[in-house]
Amino acid sequence: MADMRDPKEIIASRVAKELKDGDVVNLGIGLPTMVANFLPEDVHIILQSENGIMGMGPAAEKGKEDVDIVNAGAQYVTVNPGAMFFDSSTSFGIIRGGHVDATVLGSLEVDCHGNIANWIVPGKMVPGMGGAMDLVVGAKKVIVAMQHTNKGAHKILDECTLPYTAVNVVDMIVTEMGVMEVTKDGIMLTEIHPDYTVEQVQEATGTKLIISPDLKPMQ
Amino acid sequence: MKNKIMTAQEAVAPIRDGATIMVGGFMACGTPEILIDALVEKGVKNLTIICNDAGVPGRGVGKLLTNGQIKTLIASHVGLNPEVAQRMNTDVPEDKLECILVPQGTLAERIRAGGTGLGGFLTPTGVGTIVAEGKQVINIDGRDYLLEKPLKADVALIRGSVTDKFGNTTYNGTTRNFNPMMATAADYVIVGACEIVEIGEIDPNNVVTSGIFVDAIVGGEKPWQI
Numbered sequence: 112m113a114d115m116r117d118p119k120e121i122i123a124s125r126v127a128k129e130l131k132d133g134d135v136v137n138l139g140i141g142l143p144t145m146v147a148n149f150l151p152e153d154v155h156i157i158l159q160s161e162n163g164i165m166g167m168g169p170a171a172e173k174g175k176e177d178v179d180i181v182n183a184g185a186q187y188v189t190v191n192p193g194a195m196f197f198d199s200s201t202s203f204g205i206i207r208g209g210h211v212d213a214t215v216l217g218s219l220e221v222d223c224h225g226n227i228a229n230w231i232v233p234g235k236m237v238p239g240m241g242g243a244m245d246l247v248v249g250a251k252k253v254i255v256a257m258q259h260t261n262k263g264a265h266k267i268l269d270e271c272t273l274p275y276t277a278v279n280v281v282d283m284i285v286t287e288m289g290v291m292e293v294t295k296d297g298i299m300l301t302e303i304h305p306d307y308t309v310e311q312v313q314e315a316t317g318t319k320l321i322i323s324p325d326l327k328p329m330q
Numbered sequence: 331m332k333n334k335i336m337t338a339q340e341a342v343a344p345i346r347d348g349a350t351i352m353v354g355g356f357m358a359c360g361t362p363e364i365l366i367d368a369l370v371e372k373g374v375k376n377l378t379i380i381c382n383d384a385g386v387p388g389r390g391v392g393k394l395l396t397n398g399q400i401k402t403l404i405a406s407h408v409g410l411n412p413e414v415a416q417r418m419n420t421d422v423p424e425d426k427l428e429c430i431l432v433p434q435g436t437l438a439e440r441i442r443a444g445g446t447g448l449g450g451f452l453t454p455t456g457v458g459t460i461v462a463e464g465k466q467v468i469n470i471d472g473r474d475y476l477l478e479k480p481l482k483a484d485v486a487l488i489r490g491s492v493t494d495k496f497g498n499t500t501y502n503g504t505t506r507n508f509n510p511m512m513a514t515a516a517d518y519v520i521v522g523a524c525e526i527v528e529i530g531e532i533d534p535n536n537v538v539t540s541g542i543f544v545d546a547i548v549g550g551e552k553p554w555q556i
Contacts, residue, residue, distance in 0.1 A: 160504075161434065161435075162356040162357075162359075162504050162507055163356075163504045163506055163507050164504060176556060177503060178359075178553050178554045178555075178556060179359065179360075179491070179502040179503035179504065179505045179553065180503040180504055181356070181357065181359045181503075181504050183356075184357075185356075185357035185358075185359065185386075185410065187556075196501075196503055196504060196506055197506065198438070198506045198507060198508070198509070198510045198511065198538075199356070199382070199434065199435075199437075199438035199507045199508050199511070200438040200439055200441075200442045200510075200511050202435075202438070203434065203435025203436075203438050203439065204435075206435060207435055207453065207454065207455065236409075236415075237408070237409075237414075237415060237418065237429070237431070238407060238408065238409025238410075239383075239405065239406055239407035239408050239409060239431045240406060240407070240431060240433050240434070240461075241383075241406050241407035241434050242406070242433070242434040242435060243433075244433040244434075244435075244436075244455045244456055244459065244461065245433055245434060245435035245436070245455045248454045248455050248457075249435075249454075249455075274459060274460050275458060275459045275460075276459065277455075277456075277457075277458065277459060278457070278458035278459070279458075
């Protein structure tokens, strides 16, 4: 039977399985933030928010917000017992220093060399890179969580066409179609969602996929 | 000791057209709104604003942008204030905004370098991207780094949660962000404080910004109303 879940839920729940108990994790705004909702009960991660929190908790309940506590998307959040606040210099020292185990973020484009482009569409959209350039360079594991295509247009490519956020940094790509790892030879499909065939995934991808000899159904 | 407590109007009086101003805050959380309001009222123009972001319309540095007071904005993220794109793309020369985007960690560290006497620092962030254009790439033990230079300013606008009469300041929650570095990197530093207390009332263990950095203290900063 076809998977009726929202593609974003499929992606977020799969990314959650990559995170280990005790990991320090930075989740980007939007889809990546949903990952926290799918963690197994015995996996407790420590969320870092680049605007100055170690140990961020869930969103604040309406009416109970502390206006001095926001996440990097300016939403009111809570902090868990054992949390710490710090300044932006310390925050990015933590990030660049390799003290974040995994960062999960969306992207406009990713290519077979592990290059990522997600901060600017010249002439159209110039939001800025925020903390993304530091996060993908500094985090031990970089997981791109995104829909496989942009309404049919390829996002996983031989070469990014947009300006890079960073080069040779992406470790893993999780989409609603499957799980891919960036290897020195290109992008390897390691898991495939049961609703799709390998041919369909390849057709939706702008670079030749290496199919893992150990290809598994997407968890 | 010199009295540092004054009104917002008195505090911003020395700020001139063309000044370079650092403004604390992250999406306006930790931005001293009373000091921004005083700058809007004063109407100084052609400002270079150094801030993490452009705030939002009606909040933070967004108010200075709406009022046409910013010539150059140095920030890491401007996507949540649609007015930035409008002003970057306008054909009206006097409304035209120059926006210089800097990775957030690099922005924080450049300000820290400016305030701590460093000639710059080496960061792997931005290597191989357009951020590297025009910058020196230095290889240390096999890895490439960009040489990033310090940032300083004429003025810093800081938001304190509790500030004593000397200027010692604490920051609640995520209002800290860029404030502590900015307080060290400008010639003239104003704190917009939510609460002003007597010297000695803040436990020295909790002071984040020393009063030695602070030139003016303005009370009456309010928690943001949702």
